[in-house]
Amino acid sequence: MSTITKALAAQSPLIVDGAMATELEKRRVDTANELWSAMALIHDPQAVRSVHLSYFEAGANIAITDTYQANIPAFERIGLSAAEARQLISAAAREALTARDAYRAFDPGLEAASGGPGRPLLVAGSIGPYGAFLADGSEYTGAYTLADAQYRDFHRERMRILADAGVDLFAFETMPNMGEVRALVGLLAEEFPGREAWVSFSLHDDGHLCDGTPLEEAAAKLDGFVQISAIGVNCVPLDMVTAAIRRIRMGTSKPIIVYPNNGDIYHPDTKTWTPNPSGLSLAQLAPQWIAAGASLIGGCCRTTPEDIRRLSASL
Template sequence: MINYISDHLKNNPLLVLDGAMATELEKHDIDTDSELWSAIALINNPEAIKEVHESYFKAGAKVATTNTYQANVEKFQQFGLNEAEAKKLIIKAVQLAQAAKAEFKADDLLVAGSIGPYGAYLADGSEYRGDYDLTITEFMDFHRQRMQLLNQANVDLFAFETQPNFEETKALAKLLKTEFPQKTAWMSFSIKDSQTLCDGTPLNEAVKYFNDDQQIAAIGVNCTKLENIEDTIVNIKKVTNKPIVVYPNNGDIYDPKTKTWQANPKTSSFKELVPKWIDAGASLIGGCCRTTPADIKEIAEFT
């Protein structure tokens, strides 16, 4: 088992992640307003995905996160593809990130296979609530095929991201241990505030649960407000020695009912906030919804 995060942090205090995929795809005139969200581009404009990955590497990101957050075989089949075609698209998502990485001929770039929560598959905003109830076995059955395909395509690690449901994160870690023993992952929760997962689980309880799991290479949060991050890092730091990963949204305001964003002209910049996050203990930093290569460039200035 290679722990790419640990290896990187031996020589660099900060591992810079990439930013939003859907936001950049929309600049390529791709309509992401569907239950596939940004994964729709795997069907209608895969080259744009590669260009987005390249733009983040150019900005200073060291990790490309595959465009598979909301992609899975069953959802692709609902859009008219057969099973074989759907599987090829998930593998294609990895290949696009790998092709972007190859353009830079650098040996310190990574490709992380994005695993979004069951709530993302539901496409009803429940990744911000965590109010769904499956058994550990049912969660494992849901995630298995996508993880198998990402692993087959040789991602360097998995990104378990925007995870609002504690039971689901347990299932992901169990699946990782039992079926992918040579892979590591970062575990990034979806939170309602700096102390609580969206499903109501105390954040410190969730973090502690994975503290001795060697395959969980970093723990943190994403897809939350910028102002939540510093206190969240402090709270996580109290209960783990693992590297802490954070990649918040850009400060715009999201309405999960209408699935629309409103610009927030009063938001702080990454350039202002990243030093505080580093001082608090974060060592993997990137951006989530609405962030751009310009934001990632600001983060990369602190490496």
Template sequence: MTANPLEALLAREPFVLLDGALATELEARGADLSGGLWSARVLTDAPELIRAVHADYLCAGADIITSASYQASFAGFARAGLAHDAAARLMARAIELAREARDAFWAVPENRAGRGYPLVAASVGPYGATLADGSEYRGGYGLSVEQLMDFHRERLASLIAAGPDLLACETLPCAEEAVALARLFSAEFPDARAWLAFSCRDGASLADGTPLADALAAIDACPQVLAVGVNCTAPGFVAQLLRAARGVTGKPLIAYPNSGECWDAALQSWHGHGDDVAGDAPGWLAAGARLIGGCCRTTPATIAALAALRARLKDAASRG
């Protein structure tokens, strides 16, 4: 991984554009996400569908696409009957599919016009995601920092070995998990580069109730953490959360909320009405966001709308 793979994109754009949801987009296209592996199941069932979703996000304007490894873990694959080596190969395959989509996109000259070279981020889901019971929206695992380091260590090694541009450590519901990841980067993975994004339950607190400001302060000294912020959080909370973050860190801020609907872990379904993510984004920019995208239930159309917003901002800047 390079010293700071985000640097060039941040320098050229009003904001770096992330992709949107992968799992819910795969489901909308007919993928079966039942069972504990969620989107990782599609790595074996329909890898071409993953590649197609990545391609559509790139065509919509995304600067960074995120791999289908959020739910992937050695423990989760073992429960599904996969041997250790097979699990490692599937994690690597998630990165390969994203790279293949990126390389095919970039091979078309028209796609390179006015664009920075897209990056591939390896999704690193939280411990709670492997439980497949909604724990990433609650936290409170009852595990120590050391136990969380033990959980993440081997998966990080496999994902990093697959050659992504950076890691997307996302939907973290508690400060302990962020501290565990930062300690692993510092002590065992010095070449790793990552962003850390938290799931939050309101305008100030992580899913487990810890103030976001406290969680960010605990990891701010880690130079390998390149950007911090929130994801899979209701859009209405994002601006307030970003303002809280700006008070404790100088790192670039990241925001990729869900659609605003609510996840019912017991029924395995979403409820309510979605928000206008692109319509809310100017407020996030005003609050300090430099990387913006979408999480669950957002689509390539969401990213296209954010790309249109960015084009308007660039046009206005060029006019003076």
């Protein structure tokens, strides 16, 4: 039984945390750079821990490590050594795990990650796409192509560091193209046989990945992999989620995870946001998503601990 399945047996739906960069900016961490929120690992790791703790306090079951854009080539590009980069990736996992331990200390009855009664608390190691390393919005287009071995070489060491640091599972998140997903799943199966991951896609529309792959087809291709414990979408507009869940359900019986943006509209070319025109929130829409088949729900860009608190209360 997977970690996600065990956690869902204790509590359903599970609440995923919200945005990291938004909260770091409130703590005066500069995220306007190629490393984005990963810059905090260099300058203010305590702020990363504080953000994780704030989401656990708000009701989140799952913290996602601050490693979406933290990879060895990205750190080397700004002048750090490979050894320094490895230490920072490990530190990202440690900050999330320490925040979980600190939160558990407030309530000794909370469930350990390995299972048992009560509220599950998990740490997922974020594995952002190669497009995030490019830092040009490619995770929203999928307009890049590497050979299978190149994708594996890019992701392997970050996965190894996070696994060794003790994360409960991987989050293959904001994935825009199936070529990269196939490489990651192959890498997981062949080199991390005791590990599991969820896969969440970025979308062109509510029925297609950014590279044009039909969403139900993408889900069906992952359905047979036992190490993939959930399939879903993230970093997408709120109004895409319900239809996306229905399409994913057409291709898989696995748990479905959704953690969209807060409704603000992102402009990758200028790295700016337009405020949410609808005014709808995670808490208002989550009942629809559960009815459609989602069982893990959280927030991505621009969401806050208050959004997660309201989401948790509504569910």
